[in-house]
Amino acid sequence: MKIHKLLYLYLMLEKFLEKVLVLSRKDKVFEDTNPIVRAFEFNENVAHVFDDMAQRSIPHYRDVQSMAATLALTFYQEGSRIYDLGCSTGTTIALLLNGLKDHNLSNYYIKGIDSSAPMCREAIEKISSIDYEKDRILIEEGDILEEPIENASVVIMNYTLQFIDPLKRENLIKKIYRGLNHNGILLVSDKTLQSHTDISRIFVDNYYNLKRKNGYSELEISRKREALENVLIPYPIREEEELFRICGFEAVDLFYSWYNFSSFICLKKGQ
Ligand SMILES: C[S@@+](CC[C@H](N)C(=O)[O-])C[C@H]1O[C@@H](n2cnc3c(N)ncnc32)[C@H](O)[C@@H]1O
Numbered sequence: 001m002k003i004h005k006l007l008y009l010y011l012m013l014e015k016f017l018e019k020v021l022v023l024s025r026k027d028k029v030f031e032d033t034n035p036i037v038r039a040f041e042f043n044e045n046v047a048h049v050f051d052d053m054a055q056r057s058i059p060h061y062r063d064v065q066s067m068a069a070t071l072a073l074t075f076y077q078e079g080s081r082i083y084d085l086g087c088s089t090g091t092t093i094a095l096l097l098n099g100l101k102d103h104n105l106s107n108y109y110i111k112g113i114d115s116s117a118p119m120c121r122e123a124i125e126k127i128s129s130i131d132y133e134k135d136r137i138l139i140e141e142g143d144i145l146e147e148p149i150e151n152a153s154v155v156i157m158n159y160t161l162q163f164i165d166p167l168k169r170e171n172l173i174k175k176i177y178r179g180l181n182h183n184g185i186l187l188v189s190d191k192t193l194q195s196h197t198d199i200s201r202i203f204v205d206n207y208y209n210l211k212r213k214n215g216y217s218e219l220e221i222s223r224k225r226e227a228l229e230n231v232l233i234p235y236p237i238r239e240e241e242e243l244f245r246i247c248g249f250e251a252v253d254l255f256y257s258w259y260n261f262s263s264f265i266c267l268k269k270g271q
C-alpha cells in the first residue's frame with residue numbers, strides 16, 4: 001500500500017477514535033436507557049461525564065470559568081494560597097495554572113478540595129497534562145466543612161455552596177472569611193432564586209429551554225429536577241448576598257448573572 005494511503009487510513013482511524021472518546025464522555029446519566037437516579041450524587045458515572053454535563057447544564061459555563069480565573073489572577077497575592085472548594089474535574093484549576101504561567105507567577109500554591117473521590121481522580125488526570133511544579137498544587141479528597149483555609153488571597157466556590165446544608169453555610173463562609181488575607185476575595189457561583197415566585201418561574205422556564213437547546217430531552221430534564229430536589233438548595237440572590245455580608249465581607253457584588261444563575265465576588269477589605 002502506498003504511504004499516503006496508509007497515512008490517510010491512520011488519520012481516519014484517529015478521527016474515529018476521537019469521536020468514540022467524545023461520545024463515551026457524553027452525559028447520559030438521566031436518559032431512559034439508564035436506571036432512575038433517586039438522589040443526585042457526584043459518583044463515578046457523573047464524574048466521568050461531568051465536563052459535558054457542566055457545559056450543557058450551566059449557562060455560559062466557560063465564560064464564568066474564565067471570568068473567575070481572571071478575577072482570581074487580579075486579586076492573587078504572591079506567596080498566598082488559592083483554594084477551589086468543590087473543584088470537581090479541575091477545570092478551574094487548569095485555567096488558573098495556565099493564567100499564572102502567562103503572568104510569570106511562580107510562587108503560588110493551589111489547593112482543590114472535593115468530597116468525591118472520582119472527581120478528584122479526574123482533576124488529577126486533567127492537570128497532569130500541564131507542566132507545573134508538583135508541590136505547588138494539591139487536589140485533596142475532603143469535606144470543605146472540615147478542611148482549614150489558611151493564608152488565602154482567593155477562594156473559589158463555583159456551583160458548590162448550593163449543595164451544602166443551609167444550616168452549615170454560615171459557618172463555612174465565616175471560616176473562609178477568617179482564612180482570607182486582607183484584600184482577598186471569595187468568588188461564588190450558584191443557581192439562585194428571584195425575589196418573586198412569578199419571576200423565578202419564568203427564569204426557570206428559560207433555564208429548561210437552554211437545556212432543551214443543549215440536547216437534553218424532557219425526560220432527562222424532569223428526572224434530573226426530581227433527583228436534585230432537597231440536594232441542590234438555591235437561595236434568593238438577596239439572601240445569598242446577605243449571608244456573605246453577615247459573615248464579614250465588606251464588599252459584595254455580582255460579577256455575572258443569567259436568569260437563575262448568579263456569580264458573586266466578596267471582598268475582605270484591607271486593615
Ligand atoms: C457542581 S460541582 C462544582 C463544579 C466545579 N466547581 C466547576 O466549576 O467545574 C459541585 C462539587 O462539589 C463537591 N462537593 C459537594 N459537597 C461537598 C463538600 N461538603 N465538600 C467537598 N466537596 C463537595 C461535589 O463532589 C462536586 O464535585
Ligand SMILES: O=C(O)C(=O)C[C@]1(C(=O)O)C=C[C@@H](O)C=C1
Nearest residue numbers: 053054057058159191224225228
Ligand atoms: O439545576 C440543574 O438542573 C442543573 O443541572 C444544575 C447543576 C449545577 O448547577 O450544579 C446541577 C448539577 C450538575 O453539577 C450540573 C449542573
